[in-house]
Amino acid sequence: MLQPPRRARRPFPWHIVVFLAPAVLIYTAVMIYPILASLWLSLQTQVEGGAERFAGLANYRRLLGSELYAQPLWNAVRNNLVFFAIHMLVQNPVGLLLAVLLSFRLRGAALYRTLLFTPTVLSVVIIGFAWKLILNPAWGVQRGLLEPLGLQALDQPWLGLPGSALPTLSLISVWQNIGIPMLLFLAALVRIPDELYEAARLDGAGGWRIFRSIQLPLILPTVGIVSVLTFVGNFNAFDLIYSVQGALAGPNFASDILGTLFYRTFFGYQLQSGDEYMGAAVAGVMLGIILTGLLLYLAAVQRRLTEVEL
Amino acid sequence: MNRTLIPLSLLLLAPLAGAQTTTLTIESWRNDDLKVWRDSIIPAFEKQNPDIRVVFSPSAPAEYNAVLDAKLKAGTAGDLITCRPFDKSLELFNAKRLSSLNGLAGLNNFDAVAKAAWSTDDGKTTFCIPMASVIHGFLYNKAAFKELGLSEPTTEAQFLAAMTKIKASGKYEPLVMGTKDQWESATMGYQNIGPTLWNGETGRKGLISGSAQYNKGGFLQAFQALERWKPFLPRGYQALAYPDAQNLFAQGRGAVYPAGSWDIGTFRQMNPKLELGAFAPYSISGKKCVIDDHPDIGLGINAASKNQAAARTFLTWVASDAFATLYANALPGFFPLANVKYTVTDPVAQEFLQWRAQCGKSFRSSYQILSRNANPNNENDLWNVSSQLLNGAMTPQAAGDLVQKNLASWYAPQKGK
Numbered sequence: 072m073l074q075p076p077r078r079a080r081r082p083f084p085w086h087i088v089v090f091l092a093p094a095v096l097i098y099t100a101v102m103i104y105p106i107l108a109s110l111w112l113s114l115q116t117q118v119e120g121g122a123e124r125f126a127g128l129a130n131y132r133r134l135l136g137s138e139l140y141a142q143p144l145w146n147a148v149r150n151n152l153v154f155f156a157i158h159m160l161v162q163n164p165v166g167l168l169l170a171v172l173l174s175f176r177l178r179g180a181a182l183y184r185t186l187l188f189t190p191t192v193l194s195v196v197i198i199g200f201a202w203k204l205i206l207n208p209a210w211g212v213q214r215g216l217l218e219p220l221g222l223q224a225l226d227q228p229w230l231g232l233p234g235s236a237l238p239t240l241s242l243i244s245v246w247q248n249i250g251i252p253m254l255l256f257l258a259a260l261v262r263i264p265d266e267l268y269e270a271a272r273l274d275g276a277g278g279w280r281i282f283r284s285i286q287l288p289l290i291l292p293t294v295g296i297v298s299v300l301t302f303v304g305n306f307n308a309f310d311l312i313y314s315v316q317g318a319l320a321g322p323n324f325a326s327d328i329l330g331t332l333f334y335r336t337f338f339g340y341q342l343q344s345g346d347e348y349m350g351a352a353v354a355g356v357m358l359g360i361i362l363t364g365l366l367l368y369l370a371a372v373q374r375r376l377t378e379v380e381l
Numbered sequence: 382m383n384r385t386l387i388p389l390s391l392l393l394l395a396p397l398a399g400a401q402t403t404t405l406t407i408e409s410w411r412n413d414d415l416k417v418w419r420d421s422i423i424p425a426f427e428k429q430n431p432d433i434r435v436v437f438s439p440s441a442p443a444e445y446n447a448v449l450d451a452k453l454k455a456g457t458a459g460d461l462i463t464c465r466p467f468d469k470s471l472e473l474f475n476a477k478r479l480s481s482l483n484g485l486a487g488l489n490n491f492d493a494v495a496k497a498a499w500s501t502d503d504g505k506t507t508f509c510i511p512m513a514s515v516i517h518g519f520l521y522n523k524a525a526f527k528e529l530g531l532s533e534p535t536t537e538a539q540f541l542a543a544m545t546k547i548k549a550s551g552k553y554e555p556l557v558m559g560t561k562d563q564w565e566s567a568t569m570g571y572q573n574i575g576p577t578l579w580n581g582e583t584g585r586k587g588l589i590s591g592s593a594q595y596n597k598g599g600f601l602q603a604f605q606a607l608e609r610w611k612p613f614l615p616r617g618y619q620a621l622a623y624p625d626a627q628n629l630f631a632q633g634r635g636a637v638y639p640a641g642s643w644d645i646g647t648f649r650q651m652n653p654k655l656e657l658g659a660f661a662p663y664s665i666s667g668k669k670c671v672i673d674d675h676p677d678i679g680l681g682i683n684a685a686s687k688n689q690a691a692a693r694t695f696l697t698w699v700a701s702d703a704f705a706t707l708y709a710n711a712l713p714g715f716f717p718l719a720n721v722k723y724t725v726t727d728p729v730a731q732e733f734l735q736w737r738a739q740c741g742k743s744f745r746s747s748y749q750i751l752s753r754n755a756n757p758n759n760e761n762d763l764w765n766v767s768s769q770l771l772n773g774a775m776t777p778q779a780a781g782d783l784v785q786k787n788l789a790s791w792y793a794p795q796k797g798k
Contacts, residue, residue, distance in 0.1 A: 139756065139757065139790070140756075203622075206620065207617075207620070207621075207625060208615070208616055208617020208618070208620050208621060209615065209617070209621060209625050209628070209629050209634075210628075227617070228617035228618070228619045228620030228621075229620065230561070230620045231559075231560065231561050231617065231618070231619025231620030231621070231772070232619055232620075233772075233774060316561075317562060319563055319761075319764070319765075321561065321563055321768065322560070322561075322563075322619060322768060322769070322772055322774070323765060323768070323769050323772075323774060336756075339755065340761065343752075343755050343756060343758040343760075343761050344755045345755070346755055346756070
């Protein structure tokens with residue numbers, strides 16, 4: 072039996088499909104589909120007591136164009152930027168500092184690392200409640216801690232003043248989440264081989280010089296990742312503000328961010344009934360802001376970062 | 382095998398044996414009251430009506446509206462529906478989810494103000510039996526008053542003088558309230574002392590008809606009167622939440638607590654030793670006091686229920702004096718709205734009740750019709766400006782102007798005013 076020599080065709084790589092399927096299916100069901108459904112919802116409207124109908128961009132026009140919706144929206148965007156700025160200026164630099172200190176293999180480093188990371192694994196509700204108690208003007212430990220130091224002037228109702236509520240909440244969030252950048256930076260620092268440090272020391276470099284010339288350049292990609300995580304996390308934030316200040320994000324919406332604005336619009340609050348269509352539009356704006364930020368980052372920063380092969 | 386099957390089949394048959402009795406299920410958001418209903422209210426009814434069984438089936442307060450809507454749409458809601466006041470229940474009635482109660486004998490036991498919360502705008506149809514209202518006023522620490530030689534103030538001048546004296550003594554916080562949660566500023570503050578200034582129902586109805594405005598007359602004066610509370614609030618009040626204020630007062634660290642009557646039960650529980658006293662909203666510039674007797678909770682019939690007759694029997698009982706006495710004493714501070722005779726044993730709750738005879742009666746200005754708009758919402762606006770006023774971030778005139786502007790933006794009778 073002579074068969075014409077056939078080029079053996081590679082069989083279709085079913086195993087790839089099989090391996091990818093669970094993740095793709097789950098991700099589609101719990102992420103992609105809800106996002107698309109929510110965007111679709113934001114393009115609908117409903118006349119009182121009537122049926123749902125397609126409204127095009129009318130909800131977005133109302134959200135951005137009428138003072139009633141635009142004023143709270145821009146207030147929330149502004150507050151969100153402040154929230155993000157405080158994280159970038161405090162959480163990430165301090166996280167980096169802690170990581171560098173821990174990378175020196177101090178005595179008890181493991182203990183410090185665990186302690187610093189503990190708030191991150193606690194529930195936001197617990198964190199919010201604990202800080203509400205600490206800062207409580209009636210029986211918080213704040214007064215007892217500040218008075219012996221002669222710092223009575225700092226004993227203010229920080230969560231109740233329009234100027235200080237948002238920075239206070241941002242710092243609580245920083246305190247809680249600082250473990251994440253710390254661990255990511257630490258993981259990057261640990262990967263730097265000892266020879267580099269030894270060579271630097273032989274050349275007479277001090278601690279600062281080692282940080283500037285060896286550590287920082289080698290962990291730059293991690294700095295990028297941490298910034299992106301912070302950005303996405305901050306513009307999606309809701310839980311801490313809700314658990315400390317409630318859905319009204321007081322005083323007078325001074326701590327209102329996009330997440331709380333979305334909650335009030337979508338679900339309603341007390342006598343204000345919810346409006347799912349306008350709420351979905353707020354969610355659409357949040358998605359737009361986050362996507363724009365990510366694209367800017369990818370275009371402007373990510374492409375210039377080069378991973379150094381060690 | 383048989384050993385397990387026989388008891389099992391008996392279990393399955395058991396409901397059939399009692400088939401002649403009707404079971405009524407009550408939907409409610411008062412899960413705090415589950416024990417009271419199960420142990421005292423329902424047994425009292427079942428004793429008189431052995432052929433009706435009642436099950437109290439509450440859900441979490443914050444989820445009640447959504448859960449109830451879903452159950453009604455799916456046809457699985459209970460026979461009796463606990464009604465929120467005003468627009469939420471009206472919406473259910475308009476959607477034909479609640480039965481009309483016209484013709485129910487017990488309805489005659491309620492006056493028009495009590496029924497307004499659960500009637501159509503023209504007042505012709507009532508769809509829920511008013512169950513209880515809450516009354517605003519002031520609670521005070523009797524020991525603190527005795528120590529400082531103070532007596533219950535009846536006028537604003539006396540009130541402010543007492544506040545000044547308490548503040549000067551330095552031992553007690555004069556007026557225990559925080560502005561962090563915002564609703565207390567409007568509910569315990571503005572709506573507490575305000576009705577006296579806007580002449581109760583005259584002012585409230587004026588807002589609805591368009592003849593009164595939030596930035597003029599009594600409504601503006603109420604903001605001005607509220608601002609006078611500012612120096613007497615506790616240190617750091619801007620960051621004090623509702624439970625903080627309750628705790629401060631319950632621990633005896635405060636002298637006066639602007640209250641809703643539902644707080645009576647809370648304080649009795651938190652600190653039974655606290656000597657509680659109460660005084661009515663004081664008169665301002667010689668005006669006779671008007672109390673906020675706010676309808677809060679009602680009971681209606683699911684239009685889809687198959688047990689309409691039994692449900693009406695139950696509601697007739699809810700409108701009776703027997704129920705009123707039972708309810709008022711099981712839950713001190715929730716006052717039955719019926720014009721029937723009932724006695725309240727809690728002396729402070731009794732004191733609140735007496736004001737119904739001494740003072741005029743009205744309810745919160747923003748609840749009927751004016752909060753029908755989701756955004757801007759009149760009630761939520763009042764929370765915000767009352768808090769800002771007490772925080773010193775807004776003048777009374779600015780507060781009135783903002784609320785008025787937002788109301789006029791959608792409510793036709795107020796347009797251009």
